[in-house]
Amino acid sequence: MPQHSPRELPEGDPFGADTLPYGVFSTAGEPGRRRIGVRYGAHVLDAAAAAAAHGSAYAPLLDAPTLNPLMAAGRDVWRAVRAEIRGWLDGPHFHALDDVTLHLPFEVADYVDFYASEHHATNVGRIFRPDGDALTPNWKHLPIGYHGRAGTVVVSGTDVVRPSGQRKAPADAAPSFGPSLRLDIEAEIGFVVGTPAQAPVPLEDFREHVFGVCLLNDWSARDIQAWEYVPLGPFLGKSFATSVSAWITPLDAFDEARTAPPERTHPLLPYLDDAKAEPGGIDLRIEVRINGEVVSRPPFSAMYWTAAQQLAHMTVNGATLRTGDLYASGTVSGPEPDQLGCLLELTKGKGPWLADGDEVTLTAWAPGPDGTRIGLGEVTGRILPAR
Known part of the structure; x- marks a missing residue:
């Protein structure tokens, strides 16, 4: 089968640019390093790598092992980060969803x-x-x-x-x-x-x-x-x-x-x-x-x-x-x-x-x-x- 770009989503895919949910993942090459990813179709955007490559001011929040620092930053930051992520969807920092390990995305307080x-x-x-x-x-x-x-x-x-x-x-x-x-x-x-x-x-x-x-x-x-x-x-x-x-x-x-x-x-x-x-x-x-x-x-x-x-x-x-x-x-x-x-x-x-x-x-x-x-x-x- 031909390999498709992460940008080529099937029609009706519920994980398109209007969804962009956050998770925490690791890879087989770095099993001990957890960082934030964003799901886009059947792929995961390495948000930490993309943020670093684009010189984002929010890179430290996205390189965390849980979502908690990002969540604590407040709504203005949430909206700004989401807007930046939409601009990173054409970049190279993707992993196939099947190739990553997903973790509990945030530390549960209560x-x-x-x-x-x-x-x-x-x-x-x-x-x-x-x-x-x-x-x-x-x-x-x-x-x-x-x-x-x-x-x-x-x-x-x-x-x-x-x-x-x-x-x-x-x-x-x-x-x-x-x-x-x-x-x-x-x-x-x-x-x-x-x-x-x-x-x-x-x-x-x-x-x-x-x-x-x-x-x-x-x-x-x-x-x-x-x-x-x-x-x-x-x-x-x-x-x-x-x-x-x-x-x-x-x-x-x-x-x-x-x-x-x-x-x-x-x-x-x-x-x-x-x-x-x-x-x-x-x-x-x-x-x-x-x-x-x-x-x-x-x-x-x-x-x-x-x-x-x-x-x-x-x-x-x-x-x-x-x-x-x-x-x-x-x-x-x-x-x-x-x-x-x-x-x-x-x-x-x-x-x-x-x-x-x-x-x-x-x-x-x-x-x-x-x-x-x-x-x-x-x-x-x-x-x-x-x-």
Whole structure:
């Protein structure tokens, strides 16, 4: 086959000049040297080498082993670097994507997971609380979330070991210990914080603090979760692994995909009221595959709570933001049977669940300028047996 230039992208490639996601890579020739790359089609632009060759003032930020220094530099720098990168796409500093090793692109400071889909929350409530209200009384008034474990966030392609823990079905006389029998996925969107903050972040400052967007799979052990989650919520059932894409797509790449969230059914307190704010939803179309078979296509546009509202709520009590903070949308589910973002919903809690050896892959895209597509890097993980 003829060798094509990285500039010759196939029609419809979601990783064109309007996307340009950031990652961290190394090569076989320099396996110990990690530096920042930018995906362009099926190639990776060595941003550090290109910046040095062009005498860019931002070369030190791009020669870092993580995205954190670039993310901490703030939105003006993010926009300037992105503009310069577009001018480097005709240069020689490319590697084939298949020839590089991708790494976790940023050092995760804190991790928070939300519960922002009304469809998901309603479906799960009916399964977990069949005799009670599907939604808790607070759900329409604030974005519910929990503080997860940053140390078990892993990059796409990392195998996931089946977790063990306590389990107790309603008919069991006592809890037992062993590998999870109800291992599940959660198809989510992650938001990566760049600029830190020492005070609450209002809705209108969302763009000043969020660097980019990624796909995320918050693996869940439903039997461990069901036994432990009352009264304090998720813990061991969630903290064993969270998979993220190797690519972080800049927030500004989604301007064409902005959309209004679903109609609010309850009045919101002023710090969450986005009635006069820019549209806070994003029209992201997610696809979930298990062992190559499509099982769901959840629409992110259906999410009740927006990422800007989540950030405002996460900081309103005075909690600070740090560069590298990661917060996730919670499971993305739509109103249709083929739009559910986890097996718990897809099977109404009955299974089948993930088996050892199963491989789960999430992909997603959003509408871009002039009919283009904006891509999110895939998230893949394979289940290994419990240790």
